[in-house]
Amino acid sequence: MSIGSRIHGTMKSVKTSSSSSIFEKKLDALCDVTIVVEGRKLHFFKLFLRVASPVFDRMLTSDFSEKQSSEIRLPDKTLEEVDIFLQNVHPAYAWKPLDDDSLGVLLRLASEYQTEHIREKCAHYINQQFNSLGKMSDYEYSRNQDPPKKIIFYICLCEQYGLPEVRENLLQLAAKIPVKVLERG
DSSP states (O other): OOHHHHHTTOOTTTOOTTOOOTTSSOOOTTOOEEEEETTEEEEEOHHHHHHHOHHHHHHHHSSSHHHHOSEEEOTTSOHHHHHHHHHHHSTTTTTSOOOHHHHHHHHHHHHHHTOHHHHHHHHHHHHHHHHHHHTOOHHHHHHOSHHHHHHHHHHHHHHHTTOHHHHHHHHHHHTTSOHHHHHHO
């Protein structure tokens, strides 16, 4: 996947027609909402959506069609994006670690649905990556082109999704990258 597609939170290169979601099977009799995405039905809990997101809370309690319906249609999302998002909303799955491929999607959806805990989880993940990149020696930077690209990727995400403290830390790290490494990139 290209850095550009990861920054914009699209996952087209990993999307396949055989993708499935753990939420396609109604695992719990208490599931009270169906999220329809790409014609597939994902079974979930209104309570989790409402607690996690003020946008979903308004959607499910105000004068929107979703209040009276047991379905929420997300026509502009992919199954994989919604599955990743729901896994980070559902308490039983939220412990799963993030990765660079899902980071842009999660930040985009966290911004759209105002899920602060997911935004904070993403910021924490970037900080962890920052800490490991910050421990690299000049020699390690010179032998590996990936760290500068990762730093740029993270800086772009921080800029786009309003994580100024994390962005500043990354800019300080970027300033320490040897010029020779930057010239190669």
